Amino acid sequence: MSSTESMAGTEGVTISRTGQQGAFGGELLTVNFGPHHPSTHGVLRLIVDLDGEQIKRLKPVIGYLHTGIEKQMEALRWQQGVVVTDRHDYLSPPINNLAYALAVERLMGVEAPPRAQALRVIMSELTRLSSHLVWLGTSGLELGAMSMLMYCFRERETILDMNEEISGFRMHTSYIRPGGVMADATPRFLDMLASFVKEMPGHVDEYEDLLTMNPIWRARTIGIGRLSPEDAKVLGASGPMIRGSGIAWDLRKTMPYSGYESYDFEVATSDACDCYGRYLVRIKEMREAVKILDQALQRLPDGPVNVDDRKMLPPPREELETSMEAVIHHFKLFTEGYSVPAGDVYVAVESGRGENGCYIVSDGTHKPRRVKFRSASFVNLQALERMALNHMIADMIAIIGTADTVLGDVDR
Amino acid sequence: MPDEKDQESVIDDVTALAKGLKTTLGEFFSPVVTTMYPEEKSPRAERYRGRHYLRRYDNGLERCIGCELCAAACPVGCILVIAAENTEEKQVSPGERYAKTYEINMLRCIFCGYCEDACPVQAIVLGPEYEMSDVSREKFIFTKEKLLEPLPPDVEARLKSKEQK
Ligand code: SF4
Ligand code: SF4
Numbered sequence: 001m002s003s004t005e006s007m008a009g010t011e012g013v014t015i016s017r018t019g020q021q022g023a024f025g026g027e028l029l030t031v032n033f034g035p036h037h038p039s040t041h042g043v044l045r046l047i048v049d050l051d052g053e054q055i056k057r058l059k060p061v062i063g064y065l066h067t068g069i070e071k072q073m074e075a076l077r078w079q080q081g082v083v084v085t086d087r088h089d090y091l092s093p094p095i096n097n098l099a100y101a102l103a104v105e106r107l108m109g110v111e112a113p114p115r116a117q118a119l120r121v122i123m124s125e126l127t128r129l130s131s132h133l134v135w136l137g138t139s140g141l142e143l144g145a146m147s148m149l150m151y152c153f154r155e156r157e158t159i160l161d162m163n164e165e166i167s168g169f170r171m172h173t174s175y176i177r178p179g180g181v182m183a184d185a186t187p188r189f190l191d192m193l194a195s196f197v198k199e200m201p202g203h204v205d206e207y208e209d210l211l212t213m214n215p216i217w218r219a220r221t222i223g224i225g226r227l228s229p230e231d232a233k234v235l236g237a238s239g240p241m242i243r244g245s246g247i248a249w250d251l252r253k254t255m256p257y258s259g260y261e262s263y264d265f266e267v268a269t270s271d272a273c274d275c276y277g278r279y280l281v282r283i284k285e286m287r288e289a290v291k292i293l294d295q296a297l298q299r300l301p302d303g304p305v306n307v308d309d310r311k312m313l314p315p316p317r318e319e320l321e322t323s324m325e326a327v328i329h330h331f332k333l334f335t336e337g338y339s340v341p342a343g344d345v346y347v348a349v350e351s352g353r354g355e356n357g358c359y360i361v362s363d364g365t366h367k368p369r370r371v372k373f374r375s376a377s378f379v380n381l382q383a384l385e386r387m388a389l390n391h392m393i394a395d396m397i398a399i400i401g402t403a404d405t406v407l408g409d410v411d412r
Numbered sequence: 413m414p415d416e417k418d419q420e421s422v423i424d425d426v427t428a429l430a431k432g433l434k435t436t437l438g439e440f441f442s443p444v445v446t447t448m449y450p451e452e453k454s455p456r457a458e459r460y461r462g463r464h465y466l467r468r469y470d471n472g473l474e475r476c477i478g479c480e481l482c483a484a485a486c487p488v489g490c491i492l493v494i495a496a497e498n499t500e501e502k503q504v505s506p507g508e509r510y511a512k513t514y515e516i517n518m519l520r521c522i523f524c525g526y527c528e529d530a531c532p533v534q535a536i537v538l539g540p541e542y543e544m545s546d547v548s549r550e551k552f553i554f555t556k557e558k559l560l561e562p563l564p565p566d567v568e569a570r571l572k573s574k575e576q577k
Contacts, residue, residue, distance in 0.1 A: 080487040083524040147436050154445055161457075168459035168538075173525055183459070209435045213428035320532055327532065334485040334530040 004363045028056060031393075035064045039142045042407030046384075046396075053392045064377075066411040073371040077337035078104055078178060081368065085358075086172040088373055089409035091131040094123040094163075095351040099235040099358040099373075102257055103347040104178035107340045107362055110309065114301040116180040117259045122193065122296045123166070123175055124349070125259070125289040129200070130159040131352030132282050132289075136207060139279075139401035143220045149310060155203050158196055165189045178314045180306030193297055210391045221275035225387040225399035228273060234315035235383045239354025239376050240285065243402065244278035246271040251350040258349075263292050273360060278402040312338050337366040346374075353377050353404055377409035449520040456540040459571065461525045464516055466559040467534065467568070469506065474560070475535035476514065477507035485530035490520035514556040518544060537571065539563055 028049050035045040043064035049057035069088050075083045085100045086093040098120055105111060112120070133152040140148025160170040166189045167173040167182055175182045211217045227237065232245040242249050250267040251261040268284030270277035306313050312327045319326035342364035348357035354376030361370040380403050387399045447454050456462070467475045478495030496512035504510035527536050536559075546552060562568065 076487055080485075080526070081527070083487050083522060147439070151439070157445075166458060166459070168457065168461040168525060169523065172522070174523075186458070210432045212423070214432055215425035215428060255473050314529065317534075329534060330530075331481065335482045404575045 018058055025287060033393075033396070035061075035159040040400060040407075041138065042406060044381075044400070044405065044407055044410070048393065048396070050393060053394070055388050055391055055393060055396060058388050058396075060381055060384055062381070062407075062410050064411065065407045067408070069412045070371055070373060072208055075367070075369055076309070077366050078340055078368065079333075079337055081371065082177050083172070083174050086174055087408065088412045089351060089353070089356065089377065090171065090407050091134055091406050092127045092346075092351045092353075092356075093171060093173050094120075094127045094175050095349055095356055098258065099173065099347055099349045099356050100360075100371075101176050101178045102349065103345050103358045104191075104340060106345045106347060107343055107360065108178070110179065110307050112180045112258075112307060113304050114259070115184075115303045116298050116305045118300050119181050119305060120176055120258045121260065121263070122185075122293060122300075123173070123181075125292045125296070126159050126162060126193075128352045129286055129289050129333075130156045133159075135282065135352070135401075135404045136279075139398070139404075140211065140217075142397050144216060145214070148207065148210065151203070151210075152208060155200065158192070162189060162192050162196065165192060175189060179306075179309065183307045185300075190297065190300075193293065197290055197294045197297060201287065204283065204286050204290075211279070212283070218276065220395075220398050221279060221402070222272070223274055223276075224341070224395045225274050225275045225278075225402060227383055227387050229385065231386050235386065236379045237354070237383050238379065239280050239350065239352070239404075240268075240281045241354060241380050241383065243267065243269045244281045244402075245273045246277075251348055251355060253350065254280045256404060263295050265292050272350050275398045275402040282404075303363065339364060339366045340368075348374065351376060353406065353409065354380060373409075373412055375412060376404040377407070378412075381405050381410055426448070445573075460540045460542075461523045461538040463518075463539055463544055464521075464527070464554065464559055465537055465539050465561065465563045466514065466556065467537060467563065467571075468560070473503065474505045474510060475533050476511045476531075477505050477533060477535070478509040478511040479532065481530040481532060482527035482536050485526040485527060487524060488520045488522055490517040491515070491527060492517075511556065514559060516554045516559065518552040518554055519549065534571070534575070537563070537567075539567055 028051055031048045031050055033046040033048050034040040035043040040046070047059045047061060048055055069084055077299045078386055081100060082097055082289065085096040089096055098209065133156040135180055137149040137156075138357070139150030140152070163173050164170045166185055167175040204394060209298050218295045227241065229245045229247050232242045232247060237245070238249065244407065246269055251257070253267055254309060260312040268281045268288060270280045272280070310326075314328040314330050314333050315323070329399045340362040344360055344361040346357055346359045348355045350356070355374060356376055357374030359372040359374065363369040384399065387403070388396050391399070420517060470474060478493055480493045480495065483489070483491040483493050492515040493511050494513040495509045498504055498508060498510055523538065525538050528538050563571070
């Protein structure tokens with residue numbers, strides 16, 4: 001009895017027989033890939049039918065990182081919900097905050113002041129950079145470019161330091177809140193940002209020197225994981241996934257928010273439709289992000305960073321000592337919170353992974369009735385089978401890598 | 413025999429690899445950026461949200477007036493405040509009430525800083541301390557005694573100078 005036979009039918013084994021015949025005369029094998037596989041970027045489980053080493057069927061099994069975030073939001077007051085949004089796509093907290101904040105603001109009919117909007121753009125672009133850096137570092141590592149991880153995380157560290165400077169936390173910033181931002185940028189933050197903007201393009205050149213023309217990197221990515229523009233559209237792909245298939249769909253341009261329409265930047269696209277194309281798109285996006293940061297820094301407007309509405313945001317601390325009304329507002333806001341007019345709204349922003357949408361239903365009380373996140377990772381994951389079919393199993397690593405899913409975002 | 417085109421692409425490949433190698437070599441000789449934690453620690457930002465502290469006034473009275481606003485503001489509900497009345501003999505805080513019990517469950521806390529925002533007298537603050545690992549769950553329930561430990565002097569001085577403004 002071979003070892004494969006002895007394992008067939010037992011629960012929880014990694015390999016079992018399907019009994020079907022493959023094209024090469026052997027039989028199809030069903031392999032469990034993950035959930036605890038280092039290259040699945042989290043706890044993604046894939047059930048793969050293999051003919052030899054060729055992928056014949058691929059089924060993602062998700063839910064291993066389900067955290068019930070959407071349900072949890074229903075139990076929290078509007079301003080408390082921000083801290084939860086940080087935690088679904090844990091590689092881009094400020095962008096998640098932004099989607100939620102914009103949705104709440106739209107229902108309330110308020111708009112953040114210009115300085116807050118510029119700070120939001122700055123934080124969004126920094127986040128996009130750090131998210132792409134994690135992607136580049138880990139994908140590089142998986143495909144054998146070990147040093148990418150070190151270099152990318154070095155720059156990411158600078159971004160996390162900036163996060164810490166402006167919000168007090170390195171990852172779960174909760175910086176962007178309905179009505180504005182947590183606090184104004186400190187002078188030290190602006191200095192850090194200025195030197196970062198100066199240095200970053202050089203670092204991107206460095207990554208490109210290492211990878212763009214590297215024959216091993218090219219052999220592992222060119223022609224791998226093809227996703228035609230039609231498929232990309234049909235499957236609802238967004239972000240670098242759809243732009244890597246040659247469609248210039250970027251919410252920052254197509255449905256601008258937070259003043260993105262006033263920044264000068266290009267939408268990165270590539271007609272290659274493969275892993276290499278998606279790589280080029282992300283590299284270009286990093287350069288564009290630095291461009292946006294530079295512009296935002298140049299013309300950061302002065303003024304308040306929060307809407308002037310005492311029914312929504314607590315009064316400044318100084319007033320607590322002098323004004324009884326301020327004290328009442330303060331107590332009211334921290335115990336009962338504010339209520340949002342009844343209605344529903346959908347707001348989408350462009351995250352590092354694609355369309356990050358937030359759908360909110362309010363019944364007019366101080367807590368949301370329903371909050372739903374349309375996460376880019378979840379939808380992009382659907383394209384995985386289309387991209388991986390008939391490829392070797394080793395290529396799947398490249399394909400999962402360039403799909404750049406965050407499992408916290410998939411399962412929520 | 414490889415034809416001309418192959419030769420060209422081989423040259424391209426070797427050039428690209430050499431370019432990459434040049435980058436790594438350059439990095440090898442550039443200054444080290446790694447912080448050798450725990451021997452060496454990087455400084456925390458002013459706004460850093462770490463371990464909580466309950467503050468006192470200069471005259472030794474506790475700032476906390478037991479209003480429970482922090483507990484109400486906390487998104488995860490990890491603060492427990494039980495208030496009691498101040499009496500003539502036992503004046504703990506300047507107000508009418510003080511916190512008889514004040515506990516924070518650090519295992520639930522997500523360090524969002526909402527308690528600090530909510531506190532009307534700036535009694536509870538989040539300090540720069542982040543090394544809080546321990547071996548038993550009970551030790552993560554920070555009691556009032558533990559929270560009343562003084563803040564690092566530089567942080568306390570900074571908070572005071574802000575208040576005076
Ligand atoms: S930091 Fe946030 S989670 Fe922690 S005790 Fe304060 S309010 Fe609660
Ligand atoms: S710490 Fe501040 S908010 Fe909390 S009970 Fe004491 S005074 Fe009130």
